[in-house]
Amino acid sequence: MTTAILAAALPAVVLAWAALPFLPALAEFRARRDVAPLRIREHDRDDRRAASGALGTDARRFLRTPGSDDALRLLDAPTLLDGDAAPVVIPGAASFADTEGTHVAAPLYVHGPHQGGAGDHYVALYSAASARLGPGTTVRDWLHADADLTVEADSRLGGSTSAGRVLTVASGCRFERLHAPLVQIGSGTPLPPPTVPSLPLYTPAGTLSAGRTLVHGDLTIPPRHVVRGALVVTGALRIGAGARIEGDVKAHGTIVLESGATVAGHLFAESDVWVEAAARVEGALATEARLELGPNVTVGTPTSPSSVSARRIVAAAGVRVHGTLWALDEGITASR
Amino acid sequence: MSLSLRLLARRAVLALAPFLWAAAPAVAQSVPARPAPASPVPAGPWSVVAAEPARAALPPAPLERGLVWALYGVVGLVLVYTVRHYGFTLNRLFGHQRHPYAALDTLDWPAITVVIPCHNEEQVVGTGIEALLRADYPADRLTLIPLNDRSSDGTREIIDAYAARYPGRIHPFHRTGGKPGKAAALGEVMAGITTDVVLVFDADYVPGRDLLKQLAAPFCDPEVGAVMGRVVPMNTGSNLLTRLLEMERTGGYQVDQQARMNLRLVPQYGGTVGGIRRSALNAVGGWADDSLTEDTEATCRLLAGGWKVAYANRSECYEEVPETWPVRIRQIRRWARGHTAAALRHTFHVAGSRHLSARERIDGLLLLGVYAMSPVLLAGWILAAVLFYMGIVPIHGALAILAVASYNTVGNFAVFFEIATGARLDGHYRRIRLLPLNLLGFIVSLVATSRAVLTELWPIRGELVWDKTERFRRPTARPEVALARPTL
Numbered sequence: 001m002t003t004a005i006l007a008a009a010l011p012a013v014v015l016a017w018a019a020l021p022f023l024p025a026l027a028e029f030r031a032r033r034d035v036a037p038l039r040i041r042e043h044d045r046d047d048r049r050a051a052s053g054a055l056g057t058d059a060r061r062f063l064r065t066p067g068s069d070d071a072l073r074l075l076d077a078p079t080l081l082d083g084d085a086a087p088v089v090i091p092g093a094a095s096f097a098d099t100e101g102t103h104v105a106a107p108l109y110v111h112g113p114h115q116g117g118a119g120d121h122y123v124a125l126y127s128a129a130s131a132r133l134g135p136g137t138t139v140r141d142w143l144h145a146d147a148d149l150t151v152e153a154d155s156r157l158g159g160s161t162s163a164g165r166v167l168t169v170a171s172g173c174r175f176e177r178l179h180a181p182l183v184q185i186g187s188g189t190p191l192p193p194p195t196v197p198s199l200p201l202y203t204p205a206g207t208l209s210a211g212r213t214l215v216h217g218d219l220t221i222p223p224r225h226v227v228r229g230a231l232v233v234t235g236a237l238r239i240g241a242g243a244r245i246e247g248d249v250k251a252h253g254t255i256v257l258e259s260g261a262t263v264a265g266h267l268f269a270e271s272d273v274w275v276e277a278a279a280r281v282e283g284a285l286a287t288e289a290r291l292e293l294g295p296n297v298t299v300g301t302p303t304s305p306s307s308v309s310a311r312r313i314v315a316a317a318g319v320r321v322h323g324t325l326w327a328l329d330e331g332i333t334a335s336r
Numbered sequence: 337m338s339l340s341l342r343l344l345a346r347r348a349v350l351a352l353a354p355f356l357w358a359a360a361p362a363v364a365q366s367v368p369a370r371p372a373p374a375s376p377v378p379a380g381p382w383s384v385v386a387a388e389p390a391r392a393a394l395p396p397a398p399l400e401r402g403l404v405w406a407l408y409g410v411v412g413l414v415l416v417y418t419v420r421h422y423g424f425t426l427n428r429l430f431g432h433q434r435h436p437y438a439a440l441d442t443l444d445w446p447a448i449t450v451v452i453p454c455h456n457e458e459q460v461v462g463t464g465i466e467a468l469l470r471a472d473y474p475a476d477r478l479t480l481i482p483l484n485d486r487s488s489d490g491t492r493e494i495i496d497a498y499a500a501r502y503p504g505r506i507h508p509f510h511r512t513g514g515k516p517g518k519a520a521a522l523g524e525v526m527a528g529i530t531t532d533v534v535l536v537f538d539a540d541y542v543p544g545r546d547l548l549k550q551l552a553a554p555f556c557d558p559e560v561g562a563v564m565g566r567v568v569p570m571n572t573g574s575n576l577l578t579r580l581l582e583m584e585r586t587g588g589y590q591v592d593q594q595a596r597m598n599l600r601l602v603p604q605y606g607g608t609v610g611g612i613r614r615s616a617l618n619a620v621g622g623w624a625d626d627s628l629t630e631d632t633e634a635t636c637r638l639l640a641g642g643w644k645v646a647y648a649n650r651s652e653c654y655e656e657v658p659e660t661w662p663v664r665i666r667q668i669r670r671w672a673r674g675h676t677a678a679a680l681r682h683t684f685h686v687a688g689s690r691h692l693s694a695r696e697r698i699d700g701l702l703l704l705g706v707y708a709m710s711p712v713l714l715a716g717w718i719l720a721a722v723l724f725y726m727g728i729v730p731i732h733g734a735l736a737i738l739a740v741a742s743y744n745t746v747g748n749f750a751v752f753f754e755i756a757t758g759a760r761l762d763g764h765y766r767r768i769r770l771l772p773l774n775l776l777g778f779i780v781s782l783v784a785t786s787r788a789v790l791t792e793l794w795p796i797r798g799e800l801v802w803d804k805t806e807r808f809r810r811p812t813a814r815p816e817v818a819l820a821r822p823t824l
Contacts, residue, residue, distance in 0.1 A: 021772040029773060034766035035573030037582070040544050040652045179442065207642060210615035212558050214642045214691065230558035248558040266556040268436075284443060284556050288436050309439035323442035
């Protein structure tokens with residue numbers, strides 16, 4: 001008798017237990033509280049870049065028709081030290097050069113040139129002309145100048161830093177993303193225009209397919225040789241001094257691009273990359289690890305802007321990038 | 337208790353016994369079984385249910401032994417896939433996330449061709465073309481080719497109207513004969529394409545402005561032969577099926593594909609919201625025009641040829657998912673048949689490719705076996721029931737694994753913890769509550785997939801039939817009629 005009751009009760013208990021999760025499921029099915037499609041963000045991580053563009057547009061419209069935007073404040077520089085977070089518009093030039101440690105608590109739009117002082121702190125800054133920030137400046141979200149932008153030593157640049165012409169970042173700075181037609185680190189001497197020397201051909205041993213050579217293991221390309229075609233190396237890759245690769249390059253291991261070597265294409269790595277003095281990459285340069293750019297390294301060309309990306313970037317004085325220099329974790333401009 | 341009640345109780349126990357087996361061995365052991373043997377039971381991963389403990393069990397016959405080992409084989413396979421999916425989920429939650437091409441936003445953008453395969457797509461093709469025309473990509477480096485594959489509705493007129501309105505930007509390719517199917521159509525149109533990067537968007541897809549750049553950037557990497565973006569259903573709220581499919585897609589892309597990218601395994605090119613390096617595909621034989629899933633074929637060929645597939649989780653694009661069960665069943669049957677055919681062709685190529693690492697080979701084989709797991713799983717359930725009624729009880733733990741891990745195994749639709757994780761990563765917390773209802777989708781897909789796989793494995797298969805997925809959107813966007821933004 002007891003066994004029969006147990007035998008009858010057990011399936012009922014099991015079924016009831018199994019049905020429990022269906023209660024919230026049916027409730028959500030009926031209520032339809034979460035049925036919207038996933039919102040696709042077009043710019044993903046570039047929200048702060050979009051914010052700089054939006055402030056520039058809003059501020060120009062605001063200056064054309066004062067009072068058209070309640071979210072903006074038209075102020076003079078001396079009154080910037082309040083704690084209100086509403087964006088501030090300065091109709092002319094601005095200079096904090098005579099003071100030290102100015103703290104601007106709201107996004108700032110300067111319609112003319114801007115001169116910062118030492119140790120200034122900005123949430124975000126947009127200059128419709130050129131801007132120069134003093135040593136030890138901190139920018140939290142983004143920084144943009146429509147013309148040239150110069151950032152002096154030991155500054156910290158959060159988010160996106162961009163310029164319409166030339167962006168110069170001195171040594172000892174930390175950055176996340178730098179973008180301009182020409183980004184230059186420190187005060188290196190510009191290199192003469194590149195020449196394409198006549199070099200002996202080097203053909204790596206590997207599998208050739210669709211114009212690409214696949215090499216299993218490590219590869220060293222001897223100095224002052226040329227490799228024609230794309231190249232994928234499953235180990236480490238060393239490109240000798242003065243060598244030239246006419247194609248795209250990828251290595252799963254580390255890459256060393258010795259002095260004066262050139263990659264006339266894109267360069268990808270899954271490990272650390274060292275680009276030594278005066279080497280040149282004409283396309284994109286991307287690694288999933290650490291990247292060291294030696295003195296006078298050039299990436300991209302004036303007519304073919306490009307991207308440099310890595311988790312950690314250390315860039316020496318004289319580095320010139322035409323396009324974007326993006327450190328996903330941390331970027332540092334070397335002190336020498 | 338009356339006799340009928342007792343009989344009813346016993347029948348209930350008998351019916352549920354295979355499922356209660358692992359959880360309640362005592363109840364299971366109360367069920368009458370075969371007569372007990374006189375000889376001792378030989379050592380092995382089974383026992384014989386004895387009605388009276390005093391009797392010893394008979395040694396299992398060869399057939400019974402074979403069935404038990406077959407069941408353990410199924411359990412072993414189920415376990416492998418379960419571990420794989422747990423690994424993916426944990427990686428997505430706690431591991432290092434790889435987006436190696438996401439920061440390439442400034443480039444000398446390569447010339448690309450976007451192919452939009454259409455077969456009777458008058459309801460959706462206009463919206464897709466408009467979205468592509470709005471894309472942020474240098475116009476002089478972008479060629480749009482609507483690939484009209486033997487349409488009998490108004491698709492041709494809509495495409496031609498767009499071509500007339502945007503001269504030089506849209507180059508229609510009208511196909512009136514030849515082999516049916518997307519693969520054959522792609523093969524034909526590919527012959528006339530000159531750019532090395534070819535992106536493919538099915539006609540019902542609505543790409544965002546940045547998507548073309550996001551999908552083109554990975555091709556700067558000379559190792560990449562194909563790129564796959566993330567598919568996001570736009571008709572999520574239509575009914576229960578679309579809500580379940582949205583969750584399934586979330587698990588499949590947000591967790592499964594991204595984890596494979598993170599772990600340097602084998603992300604899959606999905607045939608749309610993605611692209612192919614034309615020279616690489618040509619080097620490995622081009623599109624397989626006799627395939628129902630040209631995407632899986634291309635993935636396998638590229639992998640075996642030393643190329644990689646890159647998955648870009650942040651390259652999202654809206655699509656329309658089936659809104660009725662028959663359409664969904666036809667869709668998944670086509671996928672299952674095509675995938676199984678690809679598995680039959682390429683298992684040895686992938687396993688033996690010297691260009692792949694060991695982990696890539698293993699993942700590639702597991703990927704190829706995903707749809708075959710459906711009939712395997714069904715076979716496991718049947719075996720468990722048959723063995724039970726034969727009076728042979730395999731180790732309870734193995735049955736528990738089969739019971740619990742069944743739903744964690746079949747990866748052509750993402751498993752439940754992947755779905756939950758994906759929804760959480762997307763910030764959709766409430767819809768996770770729908771998860772138990774996904775059991776419905778699981779059962780439907782299991783049966784449909786099993787049938788399709790067995791059909792494909794059957795020696796006499798007949799002619800391949802391309803089942804076009806029916807669209808549910810309202811007819812939109814003839815250029816002279818409407819150029820409004822799609823409602824997303």
